[in-house]
Amino acid sequence: MDKVIEAKRPISFHIIRITLVGCLGILQVITAFQKTCPSIVAIDMAMSYNVEKHRLGTFAALYFYPYSVFQIISGLLVDYFDPVWVVTIFGILASAGSVMCGFSRNLFEGIIGRILVGIGTAPVLVGAMKIFRNWFKKNQVPIASGILMCHTCIGGVLAGKPLSDFCKYHSWRKAFYSIGGIGAFFSILMAIVARGRPERHGFAPVNEESKPTVEKSAKERVIQLFINMWKIVKYPYYWIPVAFVLMNVVPFINATSL
Structure with a gap:
């Protein structure tokens, strides 16, 4: 059985862990918020874009296609690059997409922003699992994961009446600006404070089996990343759940959110 290091940790170690859980929790709130918020802002957005409400169905659905694809890609990325940096870079991309939605003057611009949000929020859950490990x-990992799942519920709640009240007194555009700014702040904060492994801060590994093997060069990691992606794509049974998601999940959420 692998030996688990039980040495007493300095206070800075615990501060970094708390920061990671907090930042990832906020980003998970934003992820859940972005999934369901079109159901609240659809009427206001349709009026601003001067289109019929049902046209916003495309806006709502186009979050999930890139989100699904990039969850797979991000799962590979966090194995070969620092998961904190993966989540941070994509988190900033999601924030840019949210702000773009706020600035958008027509449906096409809004859809581009929505796609960026879908791409940017994809690595949050996958990256968090890698960081927690x-x-x-x-x-302790199940407890940390449970805390993260609680934040998912919070995001869903905030995308309901709280968002409706905010839009009533302000506007849907300011809602997207705000969520983009919050996401960017916590993404950058996480990258400033923490890295994906305790060893990169000079701490001993938490789990013996999580010790890194010989570091590969950036070129070797990119090559291995594409090799693994190709293995997934050519695996025939992989396309069964993909087909299910494409034909069921997105239309269901599209119908229920609008």
């Missing part, structure tokens, strides 16, 4: 003992 590196920073927490194995018996």
